[in-house]
Amino acid sequence: MGIKDIAALSGVSPATVSRTLRNPELVNKDTRKKVMKAVKESGYRPNRFGSSLRTRQSGNIVVVMPDITHQVNAGIIRAIESEAQKHGYSVLLGDTQGLIERERHYADMVNSGQADGILLFTPRLPFDVDPDQPLLKQLPPLVSGNETIPVEGLCRVSVNNTAGARAATEYLLSLGHRRIAAVLGASDAPSNQERLDGYHQAMDEAGLQVDPQWIVAGDYSTDSGMAAMEKLLKLRQRPTAVFCFNDDMAIGALNVLHQYGFAIPQDISVMGFDDIRYAALMRPALTTIHQPLEDIGRAAMQLLLEQLNGRQPKNNYVELPFELIVRQSTGPVPLQGESE
Amino acid sequence: MGIKDIAALSGVSPATVSRTLRNPELVNKDTRKKVMKAVKESGYRPNRFGSSLRTRQSGNIVVVMPDITHQVNAGIIRAIESEAQKHGYSVLLGDTQGLIERERHYADMVNSGQADGILLFTPRLPFDVDPDQPLLKQLPPLVSGNETIPVEGLCRVSVNNTAGARAATEYLLSLGHRRIAAVLGASDAPSNQERLDGYHQAMDEAGLQVDPQWIVAGDYSTDSGMAAMEKLLKLRQRPTAVFCFNDDMAIGALNVLHQYGFAIPQDISVMGFDDIRYAALMRPALTTIHQPLEDIGRAAMQLLLEQLNGRQPKNNYVELPFELIVRQSTGPVPLQGESE
DNA sequence: GCACAAGATGCAAACGTTTTCATACAGAGG
DNA sequence: CCTCTGTATGAAAACGTTTGCATCTTGTGC
Secondary structure, three states: HHHHHHHHHHOOHHHHHHHHOOOOOHHHHHHHHHHHHHHHHOOOOOOOOHHHHOOOOOOOOEEEEOOOHHHHHHHHHHHHHHHHHHHOOOEEEOOOOOOOHHHHHHHHHOOOOOOOEEOOOOOOOOOOOOOOHHHHHHHHOOEEEEEOOOOOOEEEEEEOOHHHHHHHHHHHHOOOOOOOOEOOOOOOOHHHHHHHHHHHHHHHHHOOOOHHEEOOOOOOOOHHHHHHHHHHHOOOOOEEEEEOOOOHHHHHHHHHHHHHOOOOOOOOOEOOEEEHHHHOOEEEEEEEEOOHHHHHHHHHHHHHHHOHHHOOOOOOEEOOOOEEOOOOOOOOOOHHHOOO | OOHHHHHHHHOOOOHHHHHHHHHHHHHHHHHHHHHHHHHHHHOOOOOOOHHOOOOOOEEEEEEEEOOOOOOOHHHHHHHHHHHHHHHEEEEEEOOOOOOOOHHHHHHHHOOOOOOOEHHHHHHHHOOOOOOOOOOHHOOOEEEEOOOOEEEEEEOEEEEOHHHHHHHHHHHHHHHHOOEEEHHHEOOHHHHHHHHHHHHHHHHHHHHOOOOHHEEEEEEOOOOHHHHHHHHHHOOOOOOOOOEOOOOOHHHHHHHHHHOEEEOOOOOOOHHHHOOOOHHHHOOOOEEEEEEHHHHHHHHHHHHHHHOOOOOOOOOOOEEEEEEEEEOOOOOOOOOHHHHH
């Protein structure tokens, strides 16, 4: 059941069969019909490897993520896959489990021709590059998402983390909060630095001095959110609002606060970032910054498709809109908070 | 940079290079070293397509899931991917978004040779089969997971849903509950039927009559859990405990109960199934049945590997242990509940 | 010293496509 | 009637591996 059989079946040459399937406009209408008929009847599917070997195109893309188990990543990859399939590409899953060696392993797939392009949601470029050559020329079709790698000219897509964090902080300020803590994400994540910038911008513009104790380390995990909250509660001057740089940490914070008997948001306000599905289902429901996961995934894939089709996209940075979602975990600053 | 170049570089034939890479034991130690050196220095990676074309092996497996966005699926696929990579396989992601046409699309990948095997987490076999022939002979290397397709001899892996649901129900019974409602999952999911069986078994054994009104339809989504809970609250004789067939629905139920001002578990107990990450983070934390996602994924992959290596696994059904996780959403039956 | 086995290696033919180049034919313009 | 252009097809050469078979070498037992 190779292309030769179809050729024989329809009385033409393999070349014509191939053309019928890939460039129908090159073949006469009647011939086309004959071939199509034979294809249908035999259920012939071109062998991908024969084709790939010849064309040097795999029809695969690989998406590299630190942990597909996180809502945010799962949502994004789902959109990617949908968009990819629409354009005839299959997606190879690359969950790095946080290991750099794995990042390299997946990067290798595109080097070895197993994938035509790569979607990177990790904060590094896992490629060996010659520092003397222009970087971009050495990279395969690639787009960086979320943890956007700041390389001039690199295709990137994400929400504006800085503006998002700033909007979050400004919202807390608008509620009257002045002592606003920030729980940071993974220290090697660009998104973390960006969000921190946004926080600082808002505080600066409000003319507020930030007590360094209000800035506490985390790593985007729920546990780190809990630990951070514990630390904040021990401060002499407790913050009246806590802005966690993602929802998981905010959920951790919520739990610690409950445990210590605090009322939210009466005693203390909590904000997240991401708007994962469970944010709305918490008690109290979490105020947060929404990320349009589907749009991110789709945009990333589209940017990659441009490159795969040989066009260098005009806009190599796609910035998607975030949205402030006000729920019940934030409220006006408590009175004693003001007066203290 | 083909195999020929390496051959030239190391002064041997392409055949020997190939053997060095794939069956080192066939080649003399010294030769092996020479070749390896050339490979290292040139950074040569065998072209997968040349190889695949010849061997008819893709080195890929495809995993088909209804929605990778769900914790349970994401956790499983992560384990699969890890195990697959360990054995040199790459995984193609197949998120069906619930569409049967997509299931078929992914099934086609293994038919067209793009994947060597398939891991199915959907409740259907998306293959065209000849009903006169023995079914198993017509299927590619395949294992069915979670929504286990009940075909004699098919490789399957899952927890014992029936026993799990039964344990859940028995636990509620042990707390003194008698009016125990069940919120069902997707009606076409085998897991749903199995869990329902378990529920009935426990109720029967306790000698309790099940009021049909206590059995309410759902589809494993949070929304359906909410709707179901609303329905249950409208009953003249309200249940004192609600067993939702997954955590998402239980979380929905929890939210509705909060909304109506019920105290959990004082007024009403709620149980889930799955033990997703957020179950422990709910207020109150959700009592549930734990599924060992990692083990499920690994077992499924191992079962597939057996088949890919030409061995028919001796045990074609792997049943993994569940665990009853008691948290705060369940408690003794309220007194008025007993007396009513 | 000979036959034979075993161990290494090379030759060359696949595997199933795509695509360049050449050919064939038909119609148009002179 | 001849040439020219354009359209439709086919022949054949890749693409990069793997592997059956043949060959050559070396060692072993008699």
